[in-house]
Amino acid sequence: MTFSPSFRKLILTIHVITTMGWLGSAAAYIPIAVYVLNNQDTDMLRPAIEIMSLIANFIVVPVAFASLLTGIALSLGTRWGLFRHYWIFFKLLFTVIAVFMLVAYIQELSHALSVASKRPLSSKDISILKDSIHIVHPSGGLLIVVVVTVLSVYKPKGMTKYGWRKQPESKSNTEPYTTPGWAKTVISAVVVLLLLIVALVLFK
Numbered sequence: 320m321t322f323s324p325s326f327r328k329l330i331l332t333i334h335v336i337t338t339m340g341w342l343g344s345a346a347a348y349i350p351i352a353v354y355v356l357n358n359q360d361t362d363m364l365r366p367a368i369e370i371m372s373l374i375a376n377f378i379v380v381p382v383a384f385a386s387l388l389t390g391i392a393l394s395l396g397t398r399w400g401l402f403r404h405y406w407i408f409f410k411l412l413f414t415v416i417a418v419f420m421l422v423a424y425i426q427e428l429s430h431a432l433s434v435a436s437k438r439p440l441s442s443k444d445i446s447i448l449k450d451s452i453h454i455v456h457p458s459g460g461l462l463i464v465v466v467v468t469v470l471s472v473y474k475p476k477g478m479t480k481y482g483w484r485k486q487p488e489s490k491s492n493t494e495p496y497t498t499p500g501w502a503k504t505v506i507s508a509v510v511v512l513l514l515l516i517v518a519l520v521l522f523k
Contacts (some may be wrong), residue, residue, distance in 0.1 A: 321397035403482030
């Protein structure tokens with residue numbers, strides 16, 4: 320199914336707005352997390368964590384899922400397809416990884432919020448809060464959104480093997496299929512990123 324031009328523009332507008340909302344809210348979230356990590360005042364920690372929870376649950380999570388879903392819709396509803404071009408495939412992969420990281424972090428943030436609701440906070444509670452609140456996940460998510468945005472703007476050339484096979488025979492048979500160099504570099508980066516995520520989960 321191919322979207323009409325007006326509907327495509329509508330979905331594209333929503334996609335751009337939600338992606339930029341994800342980028343902005345994640346960027347705003349990080350300084351608050353840094354503040355919590357460097358603050359020992361229990362009267363300030365509690366409201367700061369509550370603000371972090373509000374930002375994450377009511378802004379970051381909704382716009383992240385909206386960005387993912389509208390991106391998938393745009394790929395399926397246009398000539399680009401979802402798996403035909405490397406830049407779209409990597410956009411999807413990176414976005415899924417970022418959403419996975421976000422969901423995992425929300426679980427930790429919910430635990431931190433339950434601890435912060437205690438009155439008074441003991442030194443052990445503060446230690447638990449600082450273990451739960453860190454900037455690895457939000458910083459990693461922010462970096463991924465930036466990479467996805469760059470891919471969307473530059474749209475580097477290169478078709479996947481699947482996309483190559485789906486071309487008309489007159490085009491696909493003109494030269495042998497090769498994976499573009501930039502795609503190989505990104506694939507290596509994805510492998511490293513996934514290994515880091517696994518390491519963070521296993522050795523936290």
